[in-house]
Amino acid sequence: MEEITIAAVRETPLSVDEVLDAVTDERAGGTAVFIGTVRDHDHGRDVAALAYSAHPTVEAQLRVIMEKVLSDTSAPGRPVLRMAAVHRVGQLGIGDKAVVVAAAAAHRQEAFEACRRLIDDLKAQVPIWKHQSFEDGADEWVGESGAP
Template identity: 55%
Template sequence: MNESHAAVKLVDLRETPLDVAEVVAALEDDASGGLTLFVGRVRDHDGGRSVDGLDYSAHPTAMTRLAEVCDRVAEQYDVTGVAAVHRVGTLAIGDIAVVVATSAAHRGEAFTASRALIDTLKSEVPIWKHQRFGDGTEEWVGAP
C-alpha cells in the first residue's frame, strides 16, 4: 500500500468496541475550526422487521480499501484530518459499528468530506452485514 496522505490520521478495522473519543482525539488540530463526526450504530429494525443483532465480515482487502477511501477523501477535500474505524464480528443492538470523521478549517468542508467518507466507505469497502431478525430469519446485506 502507498504511504497514506498526511491528513489521514486513523484507519482501522476492529473486533473490539469502537471509541468515539479516540477518533475525535486523532483529529485534534489547532488549525481545524470544524470536526464532523458520524457514528453508525446497530438499530433494532430494518425494513419493518425487528433485528436481534448482526455480524460484520470483512474481505481480506477491506483494510487496504478503507485506507484508499480515506486517502481519496483527503486528496479531494480541503481537510486537515480524516479518520475511519469500522467494527467487525458480532454486534448487539446499540453497538457502534462505524465511526468516521473529518476536520477542516471550516465546518462546511468538514460536513461535505464526512458525508463523502461514509458514503464511499459503504459503497466501496468490502464489509458485509449479516442481520439476524426477530422472526428467526437472516439476511446478508452488501454481499456480492
C-alpha cells in the same frame, strides 16, 4: 499537512473519543463526526442479531478511499486537515457502535462534506458485509457485493 490518522477495522468496541482525538488539529475550525449504531429494526422487521465481516484487504482499501475523499473535498486554501475511520467486525449488539468516522478542516463546510462523503463511500465501496438475523427467522447479507 493533510493526513489520515486512523483507517482501521476491529473486533473490539469502538471509541468516539479515540477517533475525535485522532482528528484534533489546532488549524481546524470545524470537526464533523458520524457514529453508526446497530438499530433494533430494519425493513420493518425486528433485528435479532447482527454480525459484520470483512475482506482481508479491508484496511488498505479503506485507506485508498479516504485518500480520495481527502483529495476531493479539500478546497484551495480550505483543506481537510485530518480524517479518521474505524469500523467494527464480529458480533454486535443493539446499540453498539458499528462505525465512527471524523474529519477536521479549516472550515466547517469542508469538514461536513468530507465526513458525509467518507461514510457514504465507505458503505458503498469498502468490502465489509453485514449479516442480519430477524426475529421472524429470516436473515440477509448486506454489503458491497453480498455475502463474503
